[in-house]
Amino acid sequence: MSTAAGSRYDQNAVDTFKADAARHTRSRTAAQKRTVRRSAVQLPLGLAADTRQVGSAMNLLPYDLIVICSSAGKDSLALLAYVAKLIRQQKYRGRVVVLHNTLGVTRSGAPVEWWGVEAAVREHAAACGFEVVVRSRHDGLWGLLLGPRRKWPGNNARWCTSDLKSGPSMTWITEAVTEFWNQLGVPADRPVEVLYCLGLRGEESSGRAAQPIASVNERHSSGNRRITRWLPLRDWTIQDVWDEIKEAGLRPHAGYRWGLSRLSCSLCVLASLEDLMLAAALRPALAADYRWAELELGRPFTERLSMAMILAGLDAAWAEAAGDTAAAVDAAVVLYELVRDYLASTAVARGEGQTASGRPRTPWTEQHLVGRATARTSEILAAGRRAVALAAEADTSVWMLEPLDEQAAADLAGAAR
Ligand code: SF4
Numbered sequence: 001m002s003t004a005a006g007s008r009y010d011q012n013a014v015d016t017f018k019a020d021a022a023r024h025t026r027s028r029t030a031a032q033k034r035t036v037r038r039s040a041v042q043l044p045l046g047l048a049a050d051t052r053q054v055g056s057a058m059n060l061l062p063y064d065l066i067v068i069c070s071s072a073g074k075d076s077l078a079l080l081a082y083v084a085k086l087i088r089q090q091k092y093r094g095r096v097v098v099l100h101n102t103l104g105v106t107r108s109g110a111p112v113e114w115w116g117v118e119a120a121v122r123e124h125a126a127a128c129g130f131e132v133v134v135r136s137r138h139d140g141l142w143g144l145l146l147g148p149r150r151k152w153p154g155n156n157a158r159w160c161t162s163d164l165k166s167g168p169s170m171t172w173i174t175e176a177v178t179e180f181w182n183q184l185g186v187p188a189d190r191p192v193e194v195l196y197c198l199g200l201r202g203e204e205s206s207g208r209a210a211q212p213i214a215s216v217n218e219r220h221s222s223g224n225r226r227i228t229r230w231l232p233l234r235d236w237t238i239q240d241v242w243d244e245i246k247e248a249g250l251r252p253h254a255g256y257r258w259g260l261s262r263l264s265c266s267l268c269v270l271a272s273l274e275d276l277m278l279a280a281a282l283r284p285a286l287a288a289d290y291r292w293a294e295l296e297l298g299r300p301f302t303e304r305l306s307m308a309m310i311l312a313g314l315d316a317a318w319a320e321a322a323g324d325t326a327a328a329v330d331a332a333v334v335l336y337e338l339v340r341d342y343l344a345s346t347a348v349a350r351g352e353g354q355t356a357s358g359r360p361r362t363p364w365t366e367q368h369l370v371g372r373a374t375a376r377t378s379e380i381l382a383a384g385r386r387a388v389a390l391a392a393e394a395d396t397s398v399w400m401l402e403p404l405d406e407q408a409a410a411d412l413a414g415a416a417r
Contacts, residue, residue, distance in 0.1 A: 016374055018329050020381065058214065058230060060092045063195040065176060068098045068130070069169065071113075072120040072253055073263035074412075075199035078241040079233055081248030083197055084128040095180075098125035098132045099172065101165045103265060104140015106289040112141050114266050116399030120253050123400070127250055135168040141265070145293060152301055153269050160269070169196075170220050177225045191226040201241070202234045209234070238416045242409040249403045252412075257401055258282065258394035259386075261416050269302050273380065277387035280310045282394060287311060300342070309338045309380055317384035321392070335380060340373035 060066065068083050070076040080098065087096060100121040103112040111117075118134060125132035139147060141160055153160040177192045196217065202209030213234050217227040233241070245252055255263050259278050262271060266279045267290050280287035291307040300306035316331035343349055351363030364372070404412070 012370070012374075016378070018325070020332070020378065022325055057086050057089075058195075058232065060086055060090050060094075060195065063092075063193045063228070064094055064180060065173075065192065066092070066094065066096045066195045066197065067169070067173065068096065068197045069165075069199070070098050070100050070121045070124065071264040072100070072117040072124070073199075074241050074245065074252060074256065075201055075233060076121075077124060077199075077250055077252060078236070078244040079197055079199035080124055080128060080130075081244045081250055082232055084130070084248070095176075096130045097176070098128075098130050099169055100132065100134045101168050102134060102136040102140075103160070103164055104136060104142055106142050106286060107146075107292065108285060108289050110283070110286045110289060112265050112267075112286075114253065114255050114260075114263055115396070116253065117263065120251075120400060124250055133172060135172055137164055137168060140164070142293075146296065150297060151299055152297070154302065155270060158270075160265075173220070173225070173227065181224070188224045191221070191224055194225055194227045195230055196227050197230050197232065199233050200231050201236055203237065237413075239410075239413040242404065242413045246404040246406070246409040251400045251403055254395070254399050254401050256412055256415075258396065259390040259415075267301070267307075273305065273383045274386060276305065276310055277313060277380070277383040278390055280307075281314055281317075281384075281387040281391035282396060287314075304342070305380075306338065306342070309335055309342075312338060313380040313384035314387065316381055317388040320385065321388050332377065332381060336373060336377045339376045339380070340369065343373050343376070344369055 066083065066087070068076075068080050070080060083096075086092075098121060100118060102118060105111050121134070122132050137144070141164055144159070144163055145152070149159055149163075151157075173194055173196070177194070180192050181188050200208045200211065202211075208231075211231060211234065213232065214228055214230045217229045221227050236244075253263055260275055262268065262275060265271075266283050266286055267276060271279070287307060287310065290301060291311060294301055294307050300308075301310075312331055312335035316328045316335060319325075319328035319331055347353055348361065349364045349369060351361045353361055355361055401408075
């Protein structure tokens with residue numbers, strides 16, 4: 001693509017990308033050239049001594065079954081460590097299950113989740129001495145996306161969690177409750193008490209902060225079972241999370257060391273720009289599958305950020321890292337074009353509807369549109385540069401970290417802020 005003749009956009013924007021690309025272009029280092037490899041997960045380690053004092057904690061003894069949901073991420077891991085500690089302190093003797101839902105593979109057979117997530121869940125459960133149950137829908141996220149759903153999940157339509165996590169979890173609980181009464185060999189004279197533990201934290205969103213720490217899930221409770229939904233981490237900080245993991249001596253997934261702030265799906269529709277750029281840099285084949293799905297569905301991956309934008313941003317960053325300024329500018333212009341087209345199509349840019357104060361909106365001027373598109377393009381390019389630098393340094397041949405010491409826990413907490 002010729003940036004001079006082919007672009008229909010403001011020359012100032014192109015000049016900005018040129019200056020930017022020249023500034024960031026450099027020779028590739030040995031680390032950047034390193035081949036990304038994967039290998040087997042290391043052997044599990046046992047659980048270290050419990051040192052944290054637990055005050056007025058949930059009384060676990062009335063429950064027949066404790067279900068600890070785990071995605072293998074940091075919050076799930078802290079949840080597991082915390083509940084395991086209470087179980088030991090309270091000498092709970094009922095059934096405890098670590099429940100993990102897998103999300104399947106893409107059209108090319110690539111797992112939707114990060115490498116080694118299920119193995120990490122199994123290691124964590126084994127370290128605590130708990131049974132693990134892994135459930136998955138036969139069609140997985142990809143089958144649902146390209147089959148009955150035909151649209152990407154999003155903030156207001158999180159069918160990925162309802163169809164692939166909560167739904168299968170409730171189905172499993174139904175089976176477990178039936179099994180409970182069958183094993184007891186007596187008719188049900190009271191509901192089976194189920195404690196359903198989730199690692200949601202209020203820091204992540206105002207919606208999560210507003211949820212009660214413990215509540216009966218009326219929708220899924222019945223005459224033969226009562227499910228109490230428990231969010232013991234709701235008021236925890238990120239530092240609390242890493243401290244709990246450190247004190248339990250459990251090994252976190254290495255994704256946090258690669259620079260990710262969250263785990264689970266590699267390309268999550270709710271993830272930050274930085275996490276998405278890094279995920280696409282670490283897993284280009286997966287990102288290509290998602291781009292293919294975008295074209296197949298005729299819908300962008302998320303409303304504000306398409307996979308096409310992510311890939312164009314990474315193309316620019318990789319070209320800069322390889323010292324190819326011309327290719328970097330060309331990719332930046334492609335990105336700018338995508339961003340500008342998206343912004344121009346929004347109701348706000350077209351002047352439709354009203355402002356927050358109730359006044360009719362006015363359409364953006366050309367200058368306003370160019371300014372916004374340039375700023376957003378620069379934001380994506382910056383995230384692309386960060387992703388390329390981190391991906392070049394990431395040792396993806398190891399999927400699990402060693403147990404954390406004080407410094408490692410503080411570093412991980414600091415990186416997430
Ligand atoms: S990680 Fe994101 S995309 Fe995956 S199931 Fe959860 S919300 Fe959906």
